[in-house]
Amino acid sequence: QVQLVESGGGLVQAGGSLRLSCAASGSIGSLNVMGWYRQAPGKQRELVATINTGAGTNYADSVKGRFTISRDNAKNTVYLQMNSLQPEDTAVYLCNLLTFPGPRNYWGQGTQVTVSL
Secondary structure (H helix, E strand, C coil): CCEEEEECCEEEECCCCEEEEEEEECCCCCCEEEEEEEECCCCCCEEEEEEECCCCEEECCCCCCCEEEEEECCCCEEEEEECCCCHHHCEEEEEEEEECCCCEEEECCCEEEEEEC
8 A cells, every 4th residue: 555654844934945755655666756736725736846757857837946856766755845935835735646557646645835924
């Protein structure tokens, strides 16, 4: 059974930084995509960034140049370095894992990120 455990959320002032981590346990295979999504109150869940096993990345336009996604395949862990945070980045950030073949889709429970003025 695959499980995703996130950490690193919290409260930060505008302009500050946070680093999120998500560790996957269980059998995730050698071909997968790990990523981060976020959901703010009253809004739909949206993609933040993804990274595949070949280290190919994809970012939402709203975070390009500010956020960096990376992964440690040996630890089955994905990271999201968030810099120059703004109040509009406030949301629950959810870790996602897509494994192949399948595909099978897994979600973490989420971690709250709050950015104050």
